[in-house]
Each structure stands twice: as C-alpha cells, then as structure tokens.
Amino acid sequence: MTTGGNFYNRLGVKRIINAASWITVYGGSIMPPAVVQAMDDASHWFVDMHELNEKAGNIIATLTGAEAGLVTAGSAAGMVLEAAATMAGNDPAKIWQLPDTSNMKNEIILHRAHRVNYDHSFRAAGAMLVEIGNASTTQEWELENAINENTAAVAYIFGPRRGGAIPLRRTVEIAHQHDIPVIVDAAAMLPPLENLSRFIEEGADLVSFSGGKGVMGPQSTGILAGRADLIEAAYANGAPNSVSVGRAAKVCKEEIAGLITALEIFVDTDFEAVNANWRAKCVYVVDELKEIPGLRVELEEARPDHLEGGSNFAKAVIHFDQDWNGPNIEDINQMLFDGDPGVRVGLSDIGDALAVYPVALQPGEEEILAARLKEVLTTGR
Ligand SMILES: *Cc1c(COP(=O)(O)O)cnc(C)c1O
Numbered sequence: 001m002t003t004g005g006n007f008y009n010r011l012g013v014k015r016i017i018n019a020a021s022w023i024t025v026y027g028g029s030i031m032p033p034a035v036v037q038a039m040d041d042a043s044h045w046f047v048d049m050h051e052l053n054e055k056a057g058n059i060i061a062t063l064t065g066a067e068a069g070l071v072t073a074g075s076a077a078g079m080v081l082e083a084a085a086t087m088a089g090n091d092p093a094k095i096w097q098l099p100d101t102s103n104m105k106n107e108i109i110l111h112r113a114h115r116v117n118y119d120h121s122f123r124a125a126g127a128m129l130v131e132i133g134n135a136s137t138t139q140e141w142e143l144e145n146a147i148n149e150n151t152a153a154v155a156y157i158f159g160p161r162r163g164g165a166i167p168l169r170r171t172v173e174i175a176h177q178h179d180i181p182v183i184v185d186a187a188a189m190l191p192p193l194e195n196l197s198r199f200i201e202e203g204a205d206l207v208s209f210s211g212g213k214g215v216m217g218p219q220s221t222g223i224l225a226g227r228a229d230l231i232e233a234a235y236a237n238g239a240p241n242s243v244s245v246g247r248a249a250k251v252c253k254e255e256i257a258g259l260i261t262a263l264e265i266f267v268d269t270d271f272e273a274v275n276a277n278w279r280a281k282c283v284y285v286v287d288e289l290k291e292i293p294g295l296r297v298e299l300e301e302a303r304p305d306h307l308e309g310g311s312n313f314a315k316a317v318i319h320f321d322q323d324w325n326g327p328n329i330e331d332i333n334q335m336l337f338d339g340d341p342g343v344r345v346g347l348s349d350i351g352d353a354l355a356v357y358p359v360a361l362q363p364g365e366e367e368i369l370a371a372r373l374k375e376v377l378t379t380g381r
Contacts, residue, residue, distance in 0.1 A: 015341040017365050017372075021213075021357035022188070026344055028212035028219030029360060035217060035262045042257030049240055049253065056256045057235075060225055063267055065197040066207070068231035071256045072222040072238075075187030077249035078208030079121035082183035083108060084237035084245050085206065085230050086153035087127060095236060096243045099126030105152040108183075111138050113163025114156065118185060122155060125237075125245050129155075137164040140174060147178045156204070157185045160349065161308050172203035181205035181230060187222075190214040191271050192304045192312055206230050214312075214359070217262030218255045275302060275313060278358040281366040282316040285356050288370035289316075292377050294324035300355075316356040317348060318377075327379055329354065335376045343372050 005015060018026045053070065060069025072078040087104050088094035094104055108122050112131040119129060130151075132142040143154070143166060154175040156168055166174075172182045182203065187210040189195045199207045204226065211221030224234055238246025282299050289297045296319040303311045320329075327335065329347070332354065336343040346355040361369065 017341050017343045017362075017369050018360040019356045019358070019365075019369050020344040020346040021359055022210075022216075024212075024219070026360070028210075029214070029216040030362065031216055031218065031258065031262065032265055034265060035258045038261035039218070039254040039258040042254045047253060052253055052256055053235065056260050057231065059260055060223055060263070063196060063263060064200055064207070064223070064225040066200045066225035066231075067228040068226065070224040070231050070235055071211070071251050071259050072208065072224050072234075073220055073249035073251050073255075074212065074222040075185060075208045075210040076118050076121045076222075077238075077246065078222045078224045078234075079118060079183075079185050080125045080249065081224060081234035081238055081246050082155075082185075082206045082208060082230075083122040083125035083127045083153070085233035086181050086183060087125065088237060089233045090229075090236050092236075095241070098237070098245045099124065101126040101128075105150050107148070107150045108152055109143065109146045109154045109180075110157070111163070111165040113138065113161070113165050114159060116157055116159040118159075118187070119155070119157065127152065133165065135163055138166050140166055140170065143171065143174050147175070147180060151178070151180050153181050153183045153205075155183050155185070158187075158189050158199075158307055159185075162306070168199060168204065169202045176203070181227070184208065188213050189307070189312070190266070191269075191274075193267060193269070193271060196267070200225060206234070211259040211262065215259070215262050215266050217259040221251060221255050221259040223259070223263065279314040281358040281361055282314045282356065284366050285316040285370045285373070288374060289318065289377065292374070294321050294326060295319065295377065296321060313357070313359055315346075315358070318354040318356070318373075320353065326377060332376055335379065336372060339372060341368070343369055345369075345373070 016026050022029045056071050057069040087106055088098050106128050107130045108127045109130045112133050113135055130146050132146050175182045182205050184199050184204040184207040186207055191214050206226035209223040211217035212219030237244045239250035286297050286299050298317050300315045300317050302313045346357050348355050
C-alpha cells in the first residue's frame with residue numbers, strides 16, 4: 001500500500017487516487033525509488049553544469065538515436081527552446097533579443113488539427129503561428145504554400161488527436177526541400193518505447209518529450225533530442241545563459257540525475273508485463289461496475305498505432321445510457337474529488353463518458369477506486 005505522506009499531512013494536503021493518467025495537475029508521475037535515490041546522490045557535490053548537461057545529453061542521444069540531446073524543464077520548456085533555437089539559432093544578439101523577433105524568421109507553421117494549449121510555448125519564445133489545413137484534413141499544397149522567407153520551422157504536435165494531418169514523414173520531406181526544420185512535441189507519447197526513437201527516425205529535427213509522464217522522472221523535467229546544431233542552439237537559448245527566454249526554465253543537477261536514471265529504467269522496462277498489469281486493473285474496474293443499470297462500462301484496448309495521446313494503453317470507459325437517471329458527470333467528478341482520499345478519473349474525448357486511466361494507479365488503488373466509483377454512481381438511487 002502507499003507509503004509517505006508525512007509532509008502532505010503536516011500541510012493538510014489530501015491524497016489523490018489518480019485514475020486520470022500522468023497529468024500535471026495531480027503531480028505527474030510517482031518516481032521509482034532508484035530515481036529518487038539518484039537525485040539524493042547527485043545533491044552532495046557541486047559540478048560544472050556545462051559538463052553535466054553535455055554528458056547527460058550524450059545519454060539521451062544514444063537512447064533516442066538522435067545526434068544530440070538535452071534535459072529540459074518539461075516538454076513545454078522544450079517547445080520554447082525548439083522555437084528559440086530555430087528562430088535565433090546560436091546568435092547571442094538574437095538570443096538576447098527574443099521574444100522580440102523583429103528582423104528574424106519568426107513564423108512556425110502548424111496544422112490547425114494540431115492546435116493544443118501547449119502551442120503557447122512556441123509563442124512564449126516570440127514565434128507567430130501560421131495555421132494550415134482544417135480540423136479534419138490538410139493538403140500538402142497548403143504546407144508548400146505557407147512556407148516563405150519568414151518561416152523558422154514547421155511544428156508537429158502529437159496531442160490528443162491527429163485530425164488528418166499530413167504524416168510526419170511527408171511533412172519532413174516537404175519542409176526539408178525548403179531547408180526548414182521540423183520541430184515535434186511528443187510530450188505524452190511515451191510509452192510505447194518505440195516512440196523514443198521513432199520521430200527522430202522519421203526525420204524530425206528536434207523532438208520534445210515530458211520526463212514526468214510515462215518516463216516517470218521528476219515532474220519538472222523533459223527530454224529534447226535532435227540535430228546537434230539545433231540542440232546546441234537550444235542550450236544556448238536556456239540556462240545557464242542568463243539572457244535567454246529559456247533561462248526561466250532552469251533544470252537543476254538533481255533533476256538531471258533523476259531524469260537520466262528514469263530514462264535508463266524506462267528503456268529497460270518490460271512493457272508487455274506493464275501493459276498486462278494496466279489492462280488487468282481496467283478489467284477489474286469494468287467487472288466491479290458493469291452491473292449498475294443505465295451504464296455501459298467497457299474495456300477499451302490500447303491502440304498505440306493511433307499515435308494519439310492516451311491511446312497508448314488500455315482504459316475502462318463508463319458510458320451513460322439514455323435512461324441513466326443518476327448524477328451527471330460534473331456531480332460525479334465533484335463527489336469523487338470531495339472524498340478523502342480524493343479520486344480523479346479522466347473524460348472521454350468529447351466529454352460524454354468517464355475514462356479510468358490505469359497508468360498512474362499505485363498497487364491496490366484500483367480497489368479503492370472501484371469501490372468509491374460504485375458508491376458515487378449508485379448515490380440516491
Ligand atoms: C503534457 C503535455 C505537454 C507539456 O509537457 P510538460 O512536460 O508538462 O511541460 C505538451 N504537449 C502535450 C501534447 C502534452 O500532453
């Protein structure tokens with residue numbers, strides 16, 4: 001069962017059972033003990049941060065198959081650095097000038113179907129977003145047509161949905177014909193393990209991942225991998241350089257130790273066993289809830305080939321029938337959250353069903369979760 005909690009108890013902060021996946025607002029992930037130990041170990045010495053960043057970057061390069069790598073302060077920070085690197089490069093004057101982009105290439109082309117909250121990170125560096133396509137389709141000529149002398153990069157975001165975007169490989173081919181780099185946000189695309197090298201292999205120039213989601217490193221870390229010159233530029237646009245947009249997203253030596261250790265554990269993980277364990281938790285929840293009248297509780301299998309965030313693992317989805325006469329989704333969520341421990345579940349894509357994500361559940365928590373869900377779903381009936 002769960003240990004720890006003394007600090008939270010002292011502050012009066014209650015525990016949350018997280019069936020909503022590795023999302024930021026509930027604390028990212030729970031780091032394996034070896035990660036916490038590596039952070040402790042790294043906390044006793046001073047080191048030269050340039051040397052540490054370079055050696056850590058080399059490990060990222062090896063594990064991703066990229067030319068170079070960098071530990072970032074999360075995927076969003078990685079996106080700020082991607083934008084800064086492709087606009088200002090290594091030029092100290094331009095780096096200093098950002099986020100003011102006058103007299104610089106500052107346009108980042110983005111599929112409209114890829115718009116997510118996090119594309120703000122590109123704008124935070126000063127970039128202007130240029131949209132192509134519509135919500136469900138994009139034509140190659142639209143990408144060709146959007147490229148001009150102000151184009152700094154083409155961005156590609158693997159977010160909650162794909163919406164008929166031009167495939168990454170083809171996007172890369174077109175961009176590269178014009179010498180434009182392709183920068184990728186794949187924050188929540190790990191696992192599956194193959195994705196760690198997949199987007200680099202498909203030709204992306206920079207790829208950003210979260211370190212505190214499926215990699216289970218410190219929540220405030222991320223991974224940037226890609227072309228050596230662009231990684232060098234990304235580093236120049238961040239800490240320890242104190243006149244850069246990335247300076248506000250500093251990574252400490254302990255976080256570097258934690259992220260690298262987490263990544264090494266991640267690439268060594270038997271995901272067949274992990275997926276079976278996650279799926280079993282979903283099956284348990286389905287079995288516990290399926291008799292409640294008015295609900296359709298289903299196991300949704302993993303679809304890692306979909307390349308959409310959240311489709312990489314099995315889920316238990318609770319659909320509400322026409323004749324459902326219990327509490328509505330909002331009230332259910334409130335009741336779940338108000339308990340102690342609080343319970344958080346996810347929502348289906350369009351918000352009409354509840355989704356139980358197994359990945360952040362700690363051992364045995366599926367039982368508390370299912371019991372609490374049953375209680376709430378049968379309230380007043
Ligand atoms: C979580 C997420 C981010 C932000 O990643 P952090 O590591 O939390 O900074 C960016 N893009 C997408 C699609 C995400 O899911």
